[in-house]
Amino acid sequence: MNEDEIFHLFSLAVASISLLLLALIFVVLVQYTFPVINKMGINYFISTSWNPVFGKEEYGILPYFLGTVLTSFIAILVGVPVSFGIALFLTEYSNKTLKNYLGTMISLLAAIPSVIYGLWGFFIFRNFILEYIERPLYHYFGGLSIFSTTPTGLDFLNGGLILAIMIIPIVSSITTEVLEQVPTEIKEGIYAIGGSRYDVVVHGSIRYSKNGIIGAILLGLGRAIGETMAVSMVIGNATGENALPKSLFSAGQTLSSLIANEFNEANPTSLHPNALIGAGLVLLIMAVIVNLSARMIVSKYKR
Amino acid sequence: MISTISLRVKKKIQNTFLFLFASLSTVIAIIPLFSIIFEVVKNGIKAINLDFFILLPGPVGESVGGIANAIQGTLILVTLASIIGIPIGVITGIYLYEYGREKKSTLISFSVDLLYDLPSIVVGIFVYIVVVSPMHSFSTIAGALALAIVMIPIIAKTTEESLTLVPSTISEAGIALGIPKWKNIIFIVLNSAKSGVLNGIILAVTRITGETAPLIMTSLGSTFWFSGINKPINSLTLLIWRYAMQPYPSAVEKAWGAAFLLLLVALALNLIVKSGGKSK
Numbered sequence: 001m002n003e004d005e006i007f008h009l010f011s012l013a014v015a016s017i018s019l020l021l022l023a024l025i026f027v028v029l030v031q032y033t034f035p036v037i038n039k040m041g042i043n044y045f046i047s048t049s050w051n052p053v054f055g056k057e058e059y060g061i062l063p064y065f066l067g068t069v070l071t072s073f074i075a076i077l078v079g080v081p082v083s084f085g086i087a088l089f090l091t092e093y094s095n096k097t098l099k100n101y102l103g104t105m106i107s108l109l110a111a112i113p114s115v116i117y118g119l120w121g122f123f124i125f126r127n128f129i130l131e132y133i134e135r136p137l138y139h140y141f142g143g144l145s146i147f148s149t150t151p152t153g154l155d156f157l158n159g160g161l162i163l164a165i166m167i168i169p170i171v172s173s174i175t176t177e178v179l180e181q182v183p184t185e186i187k188e189g190i191y192a193i194g195g196s197r198y199d200v201v202v203h204g205s206i207r208y209s210k211n212g213i214i215g216a217i218l219l220g221l222g223r224a225i226g227e228t229m230a231v232s233m234v235i236g237n238a239t240g241e242n243a244l245p246k247s248l249f250s251a252g253q254t255l256s257s258l259i260a261n262e263f264n265e266a267n268p269t270s271l272h273p274n275a276l277i278g279a280g281l282v283l284l285i286m287a288v289i290v291n292l293s294a295r296m297i298v299s300k301y302k303r
Numbered sequence: 304m305i306s307t308i309s310l311r312v313k314k315k316i317q318n319t320f321l322f323l324f325a326s327l328s329t330v331i332a333i334i335p336l337f338s339i340i341f342e343v344v345k346n347g348i349k350a351i352n353l354d355f356f357i358l359l360p361g362p363v364g365e366s367v368g369g370i371a372n373a374i375q376g377t378l379i380l381v382t383l384a385s386i387i388g389i390p391i392g393v394i395t396g397i398y399l400y401e402y403g404r405e406k407k408s409t410l411i412s413f414s415v416d417l418l419y420d421l422p423s424i425v426v427g428i429f430v431y432i433v434v435v436s437p438m439h440s441f442s443t444i445a446g447a448l449a450l451a452i453v454m455i456p457i458i459a460k461t462t463e464e465s466l467t468l469v470p471s472t473i474s475e476a477g478i479a480l481g482i483p484k485w486k487n488i489i490f491i492v493l494n495s496a497k498s499g500v501l502n503g504i505i506l507a508v509t510r511i512t513g514e515t516a517p518l519i520m521t522s523l524g525s526t527f528w529f530s531g532i533n534k535p536i537n538s539l540t541l542l543i544w545r546y547a548m549q550p551y552p553s554a555v556e557k558a559w560g561a562a563f564l565l566l567l568v569a570l571a572l573n574l575i576v577k578s579g580g581k582s583k
Contacts (some may be wrong), residue, residue, distance in 0.1 A: 007485035008402065015398035017391055018459065019414040021452060025421070025429045032432055085328020093325055102329060104577055109336050111573035113513025115540045116562050119547050120339045123346075123555075165335045172332070198317035226422025228516040229544060256424050256516070263428075263520045268436075280428045284421065291420035 026284070033278035036271045044278065050240035052262075052272040059275035061255065063243035065282060067156065068254040070245045071231060072224040074160025075167055079224075080217050082164070083171035088201065090172075091179045103173070110169035118233030121162045126153035126234065129161065134249055149249040152236065157248040159235040159257075163227055167220035174219060174298060178212030179205055215297030222291040225256075226283065232257035255279045255286075340566070347563025350556045360526050360542075366553035370561050372528050376443075376537040379529055380522060381512055383447035388454030388511075389504055395455065396462025396500075401488055403463075419456035426452045427517030435521060443529065443536040446522025450511040457510060461503025465496040502576045509572040513565060515540035539565045 037044050040059055047060025086106060090099050134151030141147045149155075182205045190200045206213070236251025243253040253261075259276050266272035354369045361368025395415065402408050427449050434445040469492050477487035493500065515538075518524070524541040525534075539561045546558035 002483075004484045007488075011394050011398035012402070012407065014391055014394040015408075015411045015459075018395060018418050018455060019411050021455075022414045022418055024433070025425065028429060028432050029425070082328045082331055085325045086332055088321070089325035089329045093322065102333075104574075105333055105336060106329075107577070108570060108573060109332070111509065111569050112336075112339060113515070113540060113565055113569055115513070115515045115543045116339065116343065116566055119543055119558060119562050120335075120342055122547060124338065124342050125335075165332075168332050196314040196318050198314065198321045201321060222420060226420075226424070228422065228424045229540075233544070233547065256422060259424055259428065260516055260519055263431075264523070277428055277432070280422075280425050284425045287420055287422050287425075288417060291417070295416060 029277055029281040029284065032274055033281045034274075036274040036278050039271060044275070048241050048244055050243075052266065052270060052275075054267070054270055057271055059271065059278075060240075061258075061275070061279050061282065063238075063240065063245075064253050064255045064258045064279060066245055067159075067235070067243060067252040068225055068256070068283070068286070070156050070252070071160040071163055071235070071254055072221055074157065074248075075163035075224040076217060076221055077164075078161060079164035079167045079220060080171060083168050083216070083220070084175055084213070086168070086172040087175035087179050090176050092197065092201065103176075106172055107169050109165065114166070114227060114229040115233075117162055117166060117230035121158060121230055121234040122154075125162065126158060129153055129158055133157070138249065145246075146248050149247040151249040152251070154234055154236040154251060155249045156235065156245055156252045159231045159252070159254070160248075162230045162234055163224045166227060166230065167223050170223055171216045171220040174216035175213055178209040178216065181212075182208045211297055211300070215294050218290055218294030219298065222287055222294055225290060226287045228256035228260050232260040237261050255283045259283075340570075343559065343562050343566050346556070346559035347561075347566075350560025351563065355557075355560055359528065360557070361553075363549070364551040364553065366556075370539070370542055370557055372525065373537040373539045373542040373561060374564070375529055376522070376525070377512060377539045379443060379536060380446050380450060380518070380538055381508060383443070383532070384450035384454060384511055385504075385508060387447065388451035388507070389458060391451075392455045392458025392504075392507070393462050393500065395459035396466065396503075397488060397493065399459065399463040400466040400492075401484075415456045415459050418452070419460060422516075423449075423453050423514055424516035424519075427520045430517065431520040438533065440533060441521060441523035441535040442533045443522055444532040446518050446536060446538070447532075449517035449521045450514060453511055453514060453517060454507040457507040458503050461506065462496075462500050465499025465503065466492060468499060469495045505572055505576050509569055509576075512572075513540060513569055515544055519544075 036059055040047070043060055046062055047058070048063050049058040049060050051058045090102060094102060130151055130153035134153060134157065137147045138151050186204045186208055187200050190204045195203070231254055235253060235257055237257065238251040238253055239258070242251070245252055259279055263273070263276055266276060356369060356374065357371050358369035359372050360370060399408060399412050399415070403412070430445050430449040430452070434448060435441055438445070473495050474487060474492050477491040478484070482491070518538055518541055522538065523535040524545060525537045529536050543558045543561045543565070546554040549555065
């Protein structure tokens, strides 16, 4: 064996660690989830009861699954239009210098550790949304079921909006990349037949880069699903029946915040850790599906 | 005539709407950035004094003591994780660049992508099962391993990308000189891509410095100094998380102080990466 072959094998061995880790993570999580599914059966996925007390143990993760879906949905609903607006501003209205500065600032949002978002969400943002969003909505539209709970500021809405802020950097940067690749011929063609900038954006850029934008949204969704700390601090940490989304202003829980909040309190001899590990497995599967689809779409746009 | 005017007005309104939407969105996104920086600095600076940096946390609810063990813990965890994660990440990146055309590499590249996408709390659960549970103890090494796993895909991907950016003429020149392939990669190609690779490493270090979720079930946190890699250890992030939720103003103040320190480090490292990227 010559030295190049040794190098080849060595680097292959090291690179295989990632493959090995991924396989192990999946196998180990499945193995540790099995006991709780064995006991609860299908109820583990569709029940709303959650009781770690020994002898009365019952675990159903439906409310937390719905919590993850709802907060991620709010994040996309609010975060995506804002991100798209930013991408438009950077590609259509900014010169190189402005684009550089604004781009850097937006990307700094991604540099802030999640736990600091949580701290800010718990002490600052909470009061803001309580005062200016939740109380007015409750006051005027409290009859609608989505606004029907007495607001506290620690709820699905806060969790979803924090996530919206957190996904802006990734969604806006990819959307910007995608919009930059719209051929000048298409834009100029629309201008040439008397189109306005609005026509260019709506009938040209958006139509041309539809798939790329969908990819960006999915990447944002993947980020929102897996995010833990910030949400765990602002969502109110309800469990069981209480965690079912009743309105935007009700306290809840997501799969990841449940794990963060309960893991250290779980008795290792009970099924409680297994129930939490199972929540992690569901989270893993959701994240993998969303991110894989995003990657397949976005990779077409790279280079 | 009238229809041309109304068309012109309509276009004007549409364009104005588009501009307002774009600029408002940008402003809306930047407000939280400034609010977070402003609040963290305003509330954090009050906690900063000498004791804050050199003392252990005081008894719960009392305003004495500091966060020195959390600073020490973050430094130790990040260093250990880097020692494990950086070599594996860089070599994986080199493999993907050099042998990326092999069949096997597709699978590895796919795993690196998936590992990159994993919620970090899942990594924490995994390390809990394979390290904490058999050792019957939360530990520094478990925390460091979890952080290393978070680092590996980030570094592997950025290393591969930076190597791809090196002009093929450089690598061909090395081959033409008759240098063995591995020396060519390490000493010539990797050397030319050094600033990009370094940026990736700083990016990964920034990311794990701010990680909390995978540490909850691995290194746990502690109120004492570091006392061995088989014992729990504190970190800035865990301290912020736990203290923020306590009903004592003195604890909350320390959480803001720790956040101030952490944010300073995260933003500084991030700006280093940004300016490094521009000079290329």
